[in-house]
Amino acid sequence: MSTDREDAVARLMRPRSVAVVGASEKPGAPTxxxxxxxxxxxxxxxxxxxxxxxxxxxxxxAVKRLCELPQLPDAVLIGVAAERALGVLDEAGQIGIKAAVILASGFAEIGPSGRALQATLAETARRHGMAVCGPNCLGLFDVHTGLALYSSRLAPIEAGNVAIVSHSGALGIALAHSGRLRLSLLISAGNAAVTDFPDYLSFLAGDARTDVVGLVMEKIGNPEAFSRATAAMHAAGKPVIVLRLGRSQKGAAASAAHTGSLAGSDEAFLDFFRRCGVIVVDDADEFIETAALLSRERRRPRSKGLALIGVSGGSMAHVSDVAEQVGLDLPELSPPTVATLSALLPAYATPQNPLDVTGIVFAEPGIYRAALQALAADPNIGVVAAVQDVPAGLDDGGAEEYRGIAAAIAEHRAHAATPSVVISNLAAGPHAQIARALDAADIPVLHGTRAALKAIRSFGDLPCPALAPAGLPLIEAHPHWTRRFVAGKQLTEREAKMFLADHGLTVTRELPARSREAAVAAAREIGFPVVMKIESPDIAHKTEAGGVHLGVADADGVAIAYDAIMVDVAAKAPTARLEGVVIQEMVEGGVEALIGVAMHETFGPTLLVGTGGVLVEFLRDSAVAVLPIGRAAAHQLVGRTRLAHLIAGYRGAPEADLEAFVDAILGIGAIATAYAGALSALELNPIAILPKGKGVRVLDALIIASGGKG
Structure with a gap:
């Protein structure tokens, strides 16, 4: 049974009648x-x-006002300025219209005043139970029905099974007008103040005319709703492609200026999309090639192996190089396949993958078709790609020479169970004469080597939504600690470790010392050698301030180190409050790792794991996960870093305790979730992963409070 919200979205997407407020005949006017x-x-x-x-x-x-209409339309397009648009929307809601498109800009994208106006718009729509496309959008276009509530010139677009939903109107229409995709729907979502991407996805999951959805996104308003909607798409067998805008620092700034939304860290978005089971592409070319392939090839490959076939050894070498760069597997052919090709091809051809069938196929295209069939039958091959450039600059006579090859490819595809595609190395694609012949046979023709191969990679490895993690460690925020989390306060390292120990993590044995004599006594109690660190609530990075001495071996060394630390830190951080030093046990051996927590504007607490120690910013070896994560996801998180090689025992080093490290990751994830409102940042750097069976030890920790209650 559909909800009122779903019914309103359905009216927006499939209205039987429409009103256009501000309708005009003025050339160039949006309406x-x-x-x-x-x-x-x-x-x-x-x-x-x-x-x-x-x-x-x-x-x-025409009528002067909506209330004068002879019948109530299913949807209204509001083509007036932002201030007037709110009044028209309210009038539409009062008379019972449940769907609207608002073109006007001047909302959240312009700053505080626009955000207030947009909030009023959203509240008006919700009060009336309305679905709204926009504001700050171009509108929507149903290619099958001609519903073109769209405020830009529309060139002919072939009807098909790809839906595009885009925050950016210009990029959305550019993709639609690329001439490469057959569309079902084009939706310019704009600021998506009311009806957002999850609403559109939920509708498209049940839309019989749509098989593939491409999203051009600047923000995610509701991660939980987006996750549910992509799960519905997956259940319907419909892949989702995402091109996210604002991934770089300058791109994020442009995005904020465009829709009034903060883009947020790219790593967190990538992890979230990975868990939602969507395909993330890097640019418009990859978007087009991926959508073109997925919309035409519904058969699933039996393996990830790719076979390349062509008439040029140089072209084969080029495509093979790029395939390796993008992570595609070109497996060796099975002995039966090699035998078949050896009998088929001239003696000077080599039966291998990639396969150069040589120029003999121009005279005997049947050899090309038979070679395709042999590759497609190989159990190691999941996709066969015919690499064939037929430059657009050729005259018709030159292009005609390739018609036999095109016919061989078409005949093979008509009968083969193994998916097959054509790759044109040139982004412009093949000569129009050959392109038409391949299109008539419904063969996916992919343009541009890298974009084509990345599309094939996505096709061969379609992601699935991650299952909700089960059996997670659950903790409750302790009032004792939340009372101590004053906004902006940085806990000392000793306080941070006390907090972590209270929540089940293993930390170093340590004692505070506010004098040289107390430091010596503490070191004797801990046992030499020791680590000495400055204790201060004002210093986050103690090494840079001269506040860390490692491997202090005796009492005299402790005394000397105490004086040196106090002098050096006072010189480098003259305004910092110094509370003596902390004497810690010296933990030797193991792998130094990092576990951190940061607050993300979209996803809340996010987890960062990677190689730790003083070179952490130089190495930049880390992976990010949106919480919560389960054990399997924690293992995958570690596996996305070079840290995994160190844990496994790099160059003869003993294998480290991976399971204990995963326990620590899950424990920090539980802490971050329980104290989400109280913590601004949490970092364990380093946490030592000791040899297998010996656990982990937190060597240093940083906690900055936000002042919330958890």
Whole structure:
């Protein structure tokens, strides 16, 4: 049973009648494009122009206000300025219209005043139970029905099974007009103040005309809803492609200026998308090639192995190089396949993968077809790619020479169970004559070597949504600690370790000392050698301040180190409060790792794991996960870093205690979740992963409080 929200979205996407407020015949006016598009694209429902003075717009009778319409439309396009748009939206809601498209800019993307206006818009829509596309958008276009509530010029777009939903109107229409994709729907979501990507995905999961959805995203408003919607898409067997905007620092700034949203760290978004089971692409070319392949090839490859076939050894070498760079496997052919190809090809050809069938196939295209069949039958091969460049600059006579090869590919695809594609190394694609022949056979023709191969990689390894983690360690925030978390306060290292120990983590044995004599006594109690560190609530990075001495071996060394630390730190951090030193046991051996927690504006607490120690910022070896994560995900997180090689025992070193480290990761994840409102940052650097069976030890820790209650 559908909800009222789903019913409103359905009316937005499939209205039987529409009203256009601000309808105009003025050339270049947004609503002039809307009217022309509705009429020109053949929308068969009723179209009601609304204009304060005009009697008719493009020959259709006009009324002054929505309430004067002869019948209630399913949806209204509001083509007036931002301030007026709110009043029109409220009027539409009062008379019972449940769906609207708002074109106007001037909302969250312009700053505080616009955000306030957008909040009022959203509240108005929710009060009336309305679905709203926009504001700050171009509108939407159903290619199958001609519903073109779209405020930009629309060139002919072939109807098909790919839906595009884009925050960016310009990028969305550019992808739609690429000429490469057959579309079902084009949705310019704009600021998505009311109806957001999860709403569109939930609708498209049940849309019989859509098999693939491509998203151009600047933000995620509701991660939980997005996750549920992508799960519905996966259950419907419909892959989701995401091109996220604002991944770089400058891109994020442009994104904020565009939709008024903060982009957030790219690593956290990538982890979230990975768990949602969506395909993340890097640019528009990869978006197009991936959507083109997924929309045409519904058969699933039996393996990840890729076979390449062509008529040029140089071309084969080039594509093989790029395939290796993007992580595609070109497996060796099975002995039966090698035998078949040896009997088929001339003696000067080598039966291998990649396969150069030589120029003999121009005269005997049947050899090409038979070679394709042999590759497709090989159990190691999941996809066969015919690499064939037919430059667009060739005259028709030159292109005609390739027609036999194109026919061989088409005949093979018609009967083969193994997915097959054509790769053109040139981004411009093949000559139009050959392109038409391949298109008529419904063969995916992928343009540009790298984008094509990355599309094949995604096709061969379609991700699945991650299962919700089970059996996670659960803790409750201790009032004793939340009371101590004053906003902006940095705990001393000793306080941070006390906190961690209270929550089940193993920390170093240590004692505070506020004098040289106390330091010597503490060191004797701990046992030599020891580590000495400055204790201060104002110093986050003690090594840089001269506040760490390692391997102090005797009492005289402790006394000397105490004086040196106090002098050096006072010189380098003259305003810091110094509370003596901490004497710690010296933990030797093991692998130094990092576990950190940061607060993300979209996802809340996120976890960072990687190689630790003083070179952490130089090495930049880390992976990020959105919480919560389970044991399997924690193992995968470690596996995405070079730390995994060190734990396994690099160059003869003993294997480290991976399971104990995973326990620590899960423990920090539980802490971060329980204290999400109280912590601003938490970092264990380093945490020593001792040899297998000996656990882990927190050597240093940093906690900065936010002042919340957890």
């Amino acid at each position: 002039s494009f809307v009217m022309r598009n509705l009429i020109g694209c053949g929308f068969r429902g009723a179209i009601h122009p609304v204009h304060p003075t005009a009697q008719a717009v493009f020959g259709l009778p």
